Amino acid sequence: MGEYIGDNSRSRSSDESGTYDEWIPSFCARFGHEYFCQVPTDFIEDDFNMTGLAQEVAHYRKALDLVLDLEAMSEEEEAEKEQPVSRSIVEHAAEQLYGLVHARFILTKPGLQAMAEKFDHKEFGTCPRYYCGGMQMLPCGVSDSVGKNSVRLYCPSCHDLYLPQSSRHLSLEGAYWGTSFPGVFLKHFKELEEYVDRKAKDTYQLRVFGFRVNDEAASGARMRWLRQYPISEEDQREWQQCEFHIPPLQRGA
Numbered sequence: 004m005g006e007y008i009g010d011n012s013r014s015r016s017s018d019e020s021g022t023y024d025e026w027i028p029s030f031c032a033r034f035g036h037e038y039f040c041q042v043p044t045d046f047i048e049d050d051f052n053m054t055g056l057a058q059e060v061a062h063y064r065k066a067l068d069l070v071l072d073l074e075a076m077s078e079e080e081e082a083e084k085e086q087p088v089s090r091s092i093v094e095h096a097a098e099q100l101y102g103l104v105h106a107r108f109i110l111t112k113p114g115l116q117a118m119a120e121k122f123d124h125k126e127f128g129t130c131p132r133y134y135c136g137g138m139q140m141l142p143c144g145v146s147d148s149v150g151k152n153s154v155r156l157y158c159p160s161c162h163d164l165y166l167p168q169s170s171r172h173l174s175l176e177g178a179y180w181g182t183s184f185p186g187v188f189l190k191h192f193k194e195l196e197e198y199v200d201r202k203a204k205d206t207y208q209l210r211v212f213g214f215r216v217n218d219e220a221a222s223g224a225r226m227r228w229l230r231q232y233p234i235s236e237e238d239q240r241e242w243q244q245c246e247f248h249i250p251p252l253q254r255g256a
């Protein structure tokens with residue numbers, strides 16, 4: 004055995020034996036795959052959602068059949084048509100295909116909902132930064148193409164990226180979540196923006212025997228303003244003006 008035989012027949016094999024594992028749930032249940040949510044098969048069966056993936060994934064048809072648990076062709080029939088592809092190659096292609104579909108699915112309404120449940124259960128971990136007070140993070144890709152970067156975690160409170168704390172998540176492909184996911188997620192769940200807004204915006208100030216280190220010193224907090232937020236009404240007004248246009252010059256001074 005050891006060889007996967009792909010085909011074009013559309014019959015399901017899952018009801019033939021009671022011990023058959025469906026590919027998508029078993030892939031998501033694998034150790035280290037906690038960041039993945041289950042993409043419904045009807046989403047994958049919709050050709051519109053798969054646009055362009057046939058060019059990106061090798062052995063696309065076989066990979067798709069594996070993901071959708073479609074029945075394999077008999078060995079003789081396969082031998083007549085083309086060279087059989089080793090099971091591990093098809094398995095790898097199926098993982099890549101699922102990952103890329105996953106990145107598309109989590110930007111849809113049901114996908115965002117599925118990821119929100121994981122977010123609520125802190126399945127993506129919490130921000131290691133002390134002042135973020137255990138804010139839940141969101142998986143994020145640095146690139147949308149496969150093979151560039153592993154997955155990062157975005158903290159909505161400090162707006163920064165972190166590496167996953169567990170080594171089993173360090174090798175996950177970042178493109179399987181994509182660069183747009185945290186942005187779409189935060190825009191979709193408005194209440195989350197408000198929740199983040201209510202969180203304390205403290206930043207750490209280095210001190211030596213009670214004295215602040217000068218901002219000009221090499222260890223000084225020169226870039227502290229990057230994490231500062233408007234507090235007083237005057238700050239707020241200035242910030243709002245700067246956000247949309249350059250404040251007008253004082254003429255005749």
Ligand SMILES: [Zn+2]
Pocket residue numbers: 130131132135138158159160161162163
């Ligand atoms: Zn944070």
